[in-house]
Amino acid sequence: MSPNQIYKRIFVAPWPEWIGGLILGIFFIIFSAWALTPFNIYGGYYNWGSWFYKLTGLSDFFPAFKDPASPLMAKMSVGNLGFLLGVFSAAILAGEFKLKGVTSKTDYIEAVLGGFVMALGVVFAWGCNFGGFFSAITALSLNGFAMMLGLIVGGFLGSLYVNWRAAGIEILELIPVEAKISSPSTPSDSGNKTWLPILLILIPITLVVLINYYYSINGAIIYSGILFIGLFIGFTVQRSRLCFTTAFRDLFNKKGEFLRSLKLQRAIVLGLIVAAIGIAALKANNLLDKDLNVSPVGWINVMGGILFGFGMVIAGACGSGMLWRTAEGHLKLVIALVVTTLAFVPLTLFIWNYAPALAGPKIFIPTVFGWPLGLLFIIGLLSVWLLILRWIEHQWRGRK
């Protein structure tokens, strides 16, 4: 392959989904070992939202509000920033970045409602598609499977909504050649901005400034690493289009993208198995706190998964997906991101302050089954899910 072909394969052509799942799994282990913190996108949103309420003084009305750390010194806030930079650079290089406004009132309503419902879901499920699902399962915690069940149901309900909305949007009656008033809408030139790649320069500048800043502070070097790992995860997710929303939305939707849902589900399962083995090795050898990302589990987590699953479908992107589409220039997801960030802080504080009994017990699977068996139990459950996926594919495609 010529250098040009290699460049195209990496930076322009999309990667197969399973490559994305595999790389995500590996980076996830590196992140955990380096940062010693759960990878939960909403942890970063919580930091950002807390700053808004602190600066406006509204936090005085919240129970048990704690002053947030500097956004540059909060692990997931920095992780999210890295993720954003990674997606942005990937999108620019692939020629996929484009500023997209919101064209209809429905989109505004979906963004606001979706952002809010996702925040509520995250409160009940103890995290988003990462914190409550991916990071939880790989932490060998039972709550990840509870949320997964909810995501499957919520994604299905979302697909019913999508089909209902699509049926309401008319494909305009065919306009015959003679009666055509304006020429067919050829893609606009405004999207064809050749100066866009210049924006790439922002990425090394941001990195240099931040790393300089971290070097100047004792003990802050950990954040440089988090920034880079976040960047690589963002880059990988954009390149392989590892979309958790599509994965859970169209599994049972013949009218939608069920083929891609199946591919994405398999890629996510691959990432889960790789990361679970890595995290199990770290936890079994006491290199990682056994309680890390182990959250309470109960029916409320399933409820949270349903809410989150439905919310991500109507908003158009999940917890990490909102950062991703923001970095690709989608205004709808910027709105959802702002709404979910602002809603998440008060919802968390009020719900867990006044209804702490909603939280179930924490169940760390290896404490139930012992060490190798606990990990095998998780891989077994994921294998059952793979068989179910095979069965779903068979229902849709027959023996193809």
Place this chain on the structure above:
Amino acid sequence: MGVKFEKKDEKSYLLDVRGYLCPYPVIFTRKALLQLKEGDFLEVFTDNPASCENVPNDVKEDGHKVLAIEQMGRGEWKIVIKK
């Protein structure tokens, strides 16, 4: 608001789904193809990068032919399908 669906000439049509995220481009493309005759051509305009994979994969699954996926400008693509 509807989706622009125009007849370009005897055998070719144009569907503009720009502004729509997944999975709407796929749903609308399937809907438009239903109105076409065997052998007709459909050009789909999209600004959703994921649709450049999804639309071709799903219409192929339905038995149609994908003739071309062209980038029209930064962040915009045209997918040409033959029913």
